[in-house]
Amino acid sequence: MPETLAALFLAHVLADYVFQTRWMVEEKARPETLFLHALIVLLTAMATTGQVASPMIYALALIHIVIDTIKTRFFSDTFLPHITDQALHLATLILIALIAPDLFAQGPYATLPWLPKAMLFTAGAIYATRAGGFAVGKLMAPFAQKLTENSEENESKDDTPTLEGAGALIGILERGLTYLLMLSGLSASIGFLVAAKSILRFEAIREGGPDKSRKMSEYVIIGTLASFGWAIAVTLAVMFIAAQMPKLGISPAAH
Known part of the structure; x- marks a missing residue:
């Protein structure tokens, strides 16, 4: 099954x-x-x-x-x-x-006894990264719209240069790394990914003033937790299914 x-x-x-x-x-x-x-x-x-x-x-x-x-x-x-x-x-x-x-x-x-696990891990990687991007994007869309509306009301324009598509790529990388770290038994290292992302975002967030900084901080926190949470949930499901499969053993050569 x-x-x-x-x-x-x-x-x-x-x-x-x-x-x-x-x-x-x-x-x-x-x-x-x-x-x-x-x-x-x-x-x-x-x-x-x-x-x-x-x-x-x-x-x-x-x-x-x-x-x-x-x-x-x-x-x-x-x-x-x-x-x-x-x-x-x-x-x-x-x-x-x-x-x-x-x-x-x-x-x-x-x-091909190895094929089901290969299929499972491949599917899990796609679902953790690409599917997670769509899910998190739809979750964050209303919050992003509110941030845009608030910026227009305050007539404040963010002139900070950004790379097109960088946010989506960051999300894919963080979910992909989470997936690989958990499969490798290095779950504790995920905390370092969260900390690194938080530090890198700190300067950009605080430059917008107290009110905007708070809203942006909440936006980033929700997005980050949703992204990592999705990857963790998918990986746990993949690991559970993989545990139900027979282990692949290598028979010793006959002498």
């Missing part, structure tokens, strides 16, 4: 966070775009499980697109609907893995 779940999890993150383009997200209300996304979900699931004719793979793609359709047509693209959407997708993966636990074992990859 964990091997099947690992394969389906990789298929999910590939379909939603690697092969789904910005254009597809923006045009998802169109039937042809939903069909294209459903096709990608189906093909990635086939590729990771090695199953082409299994009804479970087709059921997975159908459920996935039904969830996306409901979310797109009836809910806004904000944090809570986004998280609910992802929770339903992950629940679907678990359900399919419970119904067809041998889906992976009965496929052509069954002779």
